[in-house]
Amino acid sequence: xxxxxxxxxxVMALVRDPSKHAGKDYIVIDVRGDDYIGGHVPGSVNVxxxxxxxxxxxxxxxxxxxxxxxxxxxxxxxxxxxSARIYSETLSNLGISTNQKVKILRYGFEGWHLRYKLEKxxxxxxxxxxxxxxx
Numbered sequence: 001x002x003x004x005x006x007x008x009x010x011v012m013a014l015v016r017d018p019s020k021h022a023g024k025d026y027i028v029i030d031v032r033g034d035d036y037i038g039g040h041v042p043g044s045v046n047v048x049x050x051x052x053x054x055x056x057x058x059x060x061x062x063x064x065x066x067x068x069x070x071x072x073x074x075x076x077x078x079x080x081x082x083s084a085r086i087y088s089e090t091l092s093n094l095g096i097s098t099n100q101k102v103k104i105l106r107y108g109f110e111g112w113h114l115r116y117k118l119e120k121x122x123x124x125x126x127x128x129x130x131x132x133x134x135x
Contacts, residue, residue, distance in 0.1 A: 003085060004104070010103075015041065015121070022042070022043025023043065026066060026069070027063045029069060029071045030044045030045065031072070032049075032073050036048070037127065039113065041124070052083045056087055060091055066100065068103060069101070069103070072105035076108035
């Protein structure tokens with residue numbers, strides 16, 4: 001199972017769908033570390049990329065039956081894709097059979113922020129001061 005990219009609109013539709021629930025129908029894993037402050041995708045779980053190897057088994061135990069798991073970092077160019085790969089490879093190495101889709105949120109949180117910063121329901125714990133540089 002090779003992780004694929006998902007467009008922000010795909011995740012936005014899940015977040016806004018009242019019949020879908022984070023942790024059951026989908027899960028977003030935010031692998032940012034110190035750059036996590038300032039906001040995040042609603043319902044996402046923060047597991048800094050530097051801890052992925054230590055926490056991947058716990059993530060698999062908790063979320064491997066969730067239909068789709070999305071990983072992202074700030075731009076989804078390094079940490080997000082690497083974390084998605086670690087998760088996918090660990091699933092495979094453990095011999096866990098699942099129909100789960102492993103995806104990477106295209107453009108990461110910076111792209112999410114640029115698109116949805118004015119949508120209060122799409123960013124939790126938003127702190128505009130953190131994003132003043134991006135205005």
